[in-house]
Amino acid sequence: MTIGINTKAGTVAGHPNKKRTLVATGIGNAVEWYDWAVYATFAPFLAGALFNPADKTSAVLATLAIFAVGFLARPMGGLVFGLLGDRIGRKSTMTLAITLASLGSLLIAVAPGYDSVGAVASAILLAARLLQGLAHGGEMPASQTYLAEMAPKEKRGLWSTLIFTSGTAGVLFGTLLGAVMTATLTRADMQAWGWRVPFIIGAVLGLYALFMRSMLDESEVFSKVDQxxxxxxxxxxxxxxxxxxxxxxxxxxxLTLAYYVWGVGATSHAITKLGMDAGEALRAGLVGNIVFIIALFFWGKLSDRIGRKKVLFTGAVGAAVLHFPMTWLLKDQPWQLVVTMSVMLIFVAANASILPAVYAELFPTTIRTVGMAVPYAVCVAIFGGTAPYLQAWLGSLNLAIAFNMYAVAMLLTSAVFAFTIPETVGKDLNEQVA
Structure with a gap:
């Protein structure tokens, strides 16, 4: 993934090191997000292959429980990789993270079935997901820090959009792959061997990202800090x-709550709770995420001109104000899903686009990775990972309004916190050493 970003000496395309930074950072991040997307997409087939097929309901629940374990592993990954990032370097940490993620995909791809090794198959899946959870907990802070330190300070907001752009691209690729495979292969073929294909692809893409990252230069900001x-x-x-x-x-x-509700969970909510046709809902979700990517670039570039705080406040308040109207609008028509997802993700993009830059600008160089890694991972695990479940659970109790009030309250909390940070646009990260 490349982005034509102007620098003082010309465009990124004219400077191999800058281009390599964007490609290697972006593809590694995309692979991490792809891993999570394909696991969720192919969960029913994993359940049938790696768990006791005699109890299909328990198998599916166990598969989803292991998915949740990956979220729980993120804070530990943030701590471990955050410490490594501030000790041995951003490049080495990013390389190690993508290595673990690829190993996790490979383990799932080659895992023997329950029919041949029994519960060992489930244990292998658990180990693989723990590896990927640790890797994802480390990938985000390491890549965000590296990208922020490599970016020209006057373009840091625009560069930081690569994190959610590449991540969303990875999710879309994984979702589309699932749609194509389930449409072209029989269910028997999918259950027998088809479910392994996306994980093989993930492992191969991870190896390519590993190769690209091995050629990166260490961040100059980090390299200037003495041993x-x-x-x-x-x-x-x-x-x-x-x-x-x-x-x-x-x-x-x-951000994390709104993103998981409108960017991740809206499509499945429309299918399972609102009765929308699955194919039409997936296409609507694709449109919404494309709008999200476009909005990321707009907000990132704008923040480099008017400042981070104004963009963060606008995004959080806009999403809070529109959450209830968009919830009321979304019924069972695909156009409603397109409109509601697009509108909400435009405002979610304001925060998603530049928070990677803001995190880096808040902390000194010596703890820039771990300083944001642990609180970020804990926050995503507690508030983001639980959002779809809470929405479905409270909805089943006819308490949907309680969840919506909770979502608005969290968005307003982020709006308030936008006032507590200093304006950091254009900040020289070389000046920040604890």
């Missing part, structure tokens, strides 16, 4: 920057 400073105890630095960690949670909570 003695890098080896200094990290915990006292974290304590000194505890306010920034709280700000990460406050800024993220509204």
């Amino acid at each position: 003695k400073t890098k080896r200094a105890p990290i915990w006292p630095q974290i304590v000194r920057n505890r306010k920034q960690a709280l700000q990460v949670i406050g800024l993220t909570v509204g």
Whole structure:
């Protein structure tokens, strides 16, 4: 994935190192998100192949429970990879993260079936998902930090849009692959061997990302820090920057909840709860996510001109104000899903586009990765990972309004936190050493 971004010396296309930075960072991030998408898409086939087929309901629930385990592993991955990122470097940490993610995909792809090894098959799946959860917990903070440090300071907002752009592209690719395979293969073929194909593809793409990342240069910002400073105890630095960690949670909570509701869960909600045709809902979701990607570039570029705080506040308040109207509009028609997803994701994109840059601009170089990694991962696991479940559960109790009020409250919380941070647009990251 390449982006034509102007620098003082010309375009990215004219500077191989800049182009390589964007491609290697983007494809690695896309592979991580792709892994999560294909697991969710092919979960029914995983259940049939790797769990006891005698109890299909329990098999599906166990498969989804292992999906949730991946979320629970993210905070630990954020801690481990965050510490590594601030000790040994951003490049090495990104490379290790994509290696673990690829290994996880490969383990799933070659896992023996339940019919041949029994519960060992389920254990292999669990181990693979733990690896991928750890990897994803480390991938996001490492790649966000690296990208922010490599970007020209006057274009950092625009460059940071690559994180959610590449991630969304990975999700779309995984979802479309699932749609194509289920349409062209019989259910018997899908159950027998077809479900392995997307995980083989994930492992191969991961190897390509690994190759690309191995050729990257270490961030100059990190390289300038002397070894003695890098080896200094990290915990006292974290304590000194505890306010920034709280700000990460406050800024993220509204974004992650709204993104998982409107960007991830809206399509399945329309199919399972509103009775929308699955094919039409998937096409509507595709349109909504394309709008999201376009909006990311708009907000990222705008933030480099008018500042981060105005964009963050506008996105959070806009999403909060429109959440109830869009919820009321969404019924059982595909056009309604297109409109509601597009409108909400336009405002969600305001935060998603630039938060990777904001996180980096809040912390000093020596704890920039771990400082944002742990609070971010905890916030996503608690508020993002539970959002679709809470929405479905409260809806089943006829308490949908309670969930919607909760979503609005979290968005307004993020809007308030936008006022607590300093304006960081154009900040020189070389000046930030704890």
